[in-house]
Amino acid sequence: AEELAQAVRGLALHRYPDREAVELRARLAQAVGHEPEGTWVANGSNEILQQLLLAYGGAGRAVACFEPTYAMHARIAWTTGSEVLREELPPPWRLDAERLVRAAERAAVVFACSPNNPTGNAQDPEVLAEAARRAPGTLFVVDEAYVEFGGRSAAPLVRELPNLAVVRTFSKAFALAGARIGYCLAAPEVVEDLRRVRLPYHLSALTQAAGLVALRHRDEALAILDAVREQRDRISAALPELGVEAFPSEANFVLFRPPRPAAEVWRGLLDRGVLVRDFSTLVPGCLRVTAGTPEEVDRFLDALKEVLA
Known part of the structure; x- marks a missing residue:
């Protein structure tokens, strides 16, 4: 907290923040082993989800969710005018490639949560990757809000699959829910689409400072x-x-x-x-x-x- 306070004292708050959050994205990319051009940061993972759905969902497009899962996937999809396709998964709530590909036949965006909220089970990244390969016209979004606690990440597969995006947050493992920092690991072209729909100066200088301090203590x-x-x-x-x-x-x-x-x-x-x-x-x-x-x-x-x- 003291380090963050010191960082804030050094900010020029009379000026607008870096609208591209260049330093934070570069440090974050280095920490997780991804390219800065494919790394995007926003005010919590919910804003990342909203930006993805503004870019790839919307009126006339459908979004697929497998329930039980994080309720905000469907809720944010609805707020963007997307049609929400819900499918119930029976215990143990594991996704298979066939089910994902069938969903992609109707949906522009398919969500998978791993580890899943509220069930706690993780999905197999290779299954998600297979579905993404077989349905290249659909964006597969993997919500990894809890991945630091367990399960294998799909992030290493993003480089070869431009239609696969991983969304994470600082709220859980970093215990920074109040700072509202979420990030996306994706292909550079996906990040470019997010840039088109974001609000100007969407990430405050205070938020960027908090993210940099957190990364120093990762x-x-x-x-x-x-x-x-x-x-x-x-x-x-x-x-x-x-x-x-x-x-x-x-x-x-x-x-x-x-x-x-x-x-x-x-x-x-x-x-x-x-x-x-x-x-x-x-x-x-x-x-x-x-x-x-x-x-x-x-x-x-x-x-x-x-x-x-």
């Missing part, structure tokens, strides 16, 4: 994730001992189905000072808990034990 931030994964795996192992179905997760959360009604368990946990997410409208009977500190996980498991007693 290795430290990623090292902390081992502790998060440890607590996630601890939750996954403990839940079945309480008679709770836990779904495998590569993210920083665990989706679980208690033996009693989800709403009842949610309320019981809340009454004991523990807040989890109720996803029973998307996945029947299921709640989702985020892996926190060891003490927070202790409190969650103890509270759940009481609720289910």
Whole structure:
């Protein structure tokens, strides 16, 4: 925080920011092993999604989403005037190339979330790449908001596939949700299309400064994730001992189905000072808990034990 404050004090805020965010994009590209020309930054990954849909979706075009998944994919598609094609995936919620290619026959944009929110499972990048090769006229967008916690990234495949774009965020692994920094790894021509639809000076000097400070501490931030994964795996192992179905997760959360009604368990946990997410409208009977500190996980498991007693 002090380093960020110092960086902000050095900014010339009476001037407009670098509209291309050249330094941030270059540093980010170097950090993730991509080319700066194919790296784009915006105010959170939601703005990246919006820009992609403004460029490739819109009136007269369709966008495919596989549910249960991140609700903003469909919501942002709707706001851009795109037709939203929803397809339900059964557990374990794994995509296959045939399903993706069928969706691409009708859709200009196909979304895949890996690791998926709220289920936590990761998709196979090679499956996504195969679909992109077989449907070159469709843009495949891989939302990797949680990829630092687990799963294989599709980013290395972007160089050979101009119709594959990877979207990530600083909100999860970097714990910078308040800074609103998201980025896209894609072909330079995709970034050029995003440049055409972005608002002028869309990324403030403050946001760019926050991103640069975060990148200087990237290795430290990623090292902390081992502790998060440890607590996630601890939750996954403990839940079945309480008679709770836990779904495998590569993210920083665990989706679980208690033996009693989800709403009842949610309320019981809340009454004991523990807040989890109720996803029973998307996945029947299921709640989702985020892996926190060891003490927070202790409190969650103890509270759940009481609720289910």
